[in-house]
Amino acid sequence: VAQKKKINIDFVQRPVEQNECEVSSQAPNEVKRAKWGNQIEFILSSISYAVGLGNIWRFPYLCYRNGGGAFLIPYCIMLFVCGMPLMFFELCLGQFGREGPITVWKISPLFTGIGYAMFMISFYIGCYYNVVLAWAIYYIYSSFTHTLPWSTCDGEWSSDFCNRFNSRNCTLGGGLMNITGYCVLPNMTSEEEWNTLNATVSHIKSPAHEFFHNHVLDIGASSGLHDLGGFQGKIVLSLLFAWLIVYLVLLKGVESFGKVVYFTATFPYMILIILLIRACTLPGYIDGVTFYLTPDWEKLKSASVWGDAAIQIFFSLSPCWGGLITLASYNKFSNNCFRFGEMQQYRSSFHVVFALTVLLRFATSHQSFFLSKYGIAASYAFVHSVYLWRIPIVLWVKLYFNTILTYGFFLSLGTNYSGVTFIFTSVIQNL
Numbered sequence: 001v002a003q004k005k006k007i008n009i010d011f012v013q014r015p016v017e018q019n020e021c022e023v024s025s026q027a028p029n030e031v032k033r034a035k036w037g038n039q040i041e042f043i044l045s046s047i048s049y050a051v052g053l054g055n056i057w058r059f060p061y062l063c064y065r066n067g068g069g070a071f072l073i074p075y076c077i078m079l080f081v082c083g084m085p086l087m088f089f090e091l092c093l094g095q096f097g098r099e100g101p102i103t104v105w106k107i108s109p110l111f112t113g114i115g116y117a118m119f120m121i122s123f124y125i126g127c128y129y130n131v132v133l134a135w136a137i138y139y140i141y142s143s144f145t146h147t148l149p150w151s152t153c154d155g156e157w158s159s160d161f162c163n164r165f166n167s168r169n170c171t172l173g174g175g176l177m178n179i180t181g182y183c184v185l186p187n188m189t190s191e192e193e194w195n196t197l198n199a200t201v202s203h204i205k206s207p208a209h210e211f212f213h214n215h216v217l218d219i220g221a222s223s224g225l226h227d228l229g230g231f232q233g234k235i236v237l238s239l240l241f242a243w244l245i246v247y248l249v250l251l252k253g254v255e256s257f258g259k260v261v262y263f264t265a266t267f268p269y270m271i272l273i274i275l276l277i278r279a280c281t282l283p284g285y286i287d288g289v290t291f292y293l294t295p296d297w298e299k300l301k302s303a304s305v306w307g308d309a310a311i312q313i314f315f316s317l318s319p320c321w322g323g324l325i326t327l328a329s330y331n332k333f334s335n336n337c338f339r340f341g342e343m344q345q346y347r348s349s350f351h352v353v354f355a356l357t358v359l360l361r362f363a364t365s366h367q368s369f370f371l372s373k374y375g376i377a378a379s380y381a382f383v384h385s386v387y388l389w390r391i392p393i394v395l396w397v398k399l400y401f402n403t404i405l406t407y408g409f410f411l412s413l414g415t416n417y418s419g420v421t422f423i424f425t426s427v428i429q430n431l
Contacts, residue, residue: 067299094328
């Protein structure tokens with residue numbers, strides 16, 4: 001194990017004996033910097049930072065779109081070719097320099113601009129993640145009711161196009177379901193009425209879609225970019241609460257953050273186990289498992305599949321944001337930073353996609369919706385919550401949805417903590 005030791009050597013020449021010199025060594029004063037309590041805290045913080053929301057709403061969708069199990073082949077290749085080398089480089093750079101992502105580039109001032117770019121990325125990502133946290137907080141708050149508000153069209157935010165009826169059988173039979181839940185076949189009406197109904201059906205929205213867009217975001221209150229609209233009090237309070245949580249976690253720096261990651265990095269995996277067990281008891285779970293494990297080899301011929309795999313690596317590992325450099329800078333110099341971080345991420349992505357693939361198969365067996373419509377949108381996890389209330393037993397419904405939100409909530413917390421820590425570290429070191 002390499003040991004880091006700096007020695008100052010002073011040559012003192014005596015006036016009498018010119019040919020002799022006296023050598024004295026003195027260790028320099030080391031800059032005091034906080035350290036992780038133990039290696040486990042660093043490993044858990046790295047996992048909490050790397051595994052984020054992209055693993056929840058983006059990875060399962062990409063597996064659906066790119067051939068199921070076939071997508072795992074380019075993903076694994078890109079993981080070992082691009083992801084792991086970048087992650088290992090940032091961990092080594094931070095641990096060796098024991099500096100933030102800006103000041104660490106003192107080793108080569110030419111690249112200091114990279115550090116400032118990382119700072120700006122983390123700043124915007126921190127603001128963005130906290131907004132998602134605010135949404136999750138409000139959803140969790142709204143779920144503590146007898147009837148889930150996004151499961152019905154009775155809310156004041158619901159429009160005339162709100163529809164919660166199961167249209168799968170009607171659609172498979174070649175018909176269209178109107179907003180009253182009545183299935184209309186082509187031979188039951190005139191061509192003009194059929195075209196009108198077809199145009200109307202395209203505007204039908206699910207209760208969850210209208211709850212998110214009309215109530216949570218209240219998009220209808222603004223007519224465009226020129227009209228900013230007013231503040232959403234419920235979201236402002238949720239956002240304030242999210243920032244308060246971040247403040248309390250980072251109040252004592254690494255000392256407090258290192259203790260919180262024991263929960264934020266492990267609890268989501270407990271939630272995933274619960275989701276996976278429950279998913280295996282639902283109708284259609286065999287189809288989800290089969291789809292996940294059966295590759296469509298023809299998809300590998302498409303360049304877009306390989307491109308999606310490479311892009312997903314950057315969403316999954318979060319390199320080039322500066323967070324990994326910051327986390328590693330609190331390590332001891334001799335710490336083995338490579339041992340568990342990458343392999344844990346490698347396993348966690350498969351765990352996430354396996355559980356959610358089964359869940360999405362259950363959802364598609366109950367409603368004829370298309371993943372491509374909401375696939376990679378930030379509202380994906382919120383909009384498709386409507387299909388979870390179809391699971392039998394009311395208690396399971398609430399637990400089921402809360403586990404998904406809680407999983408995303410704590411993953412977001414872990415990523416956001418690391419990003420905000422990087423911002424504070426960079427500002428303090430450059431004052």
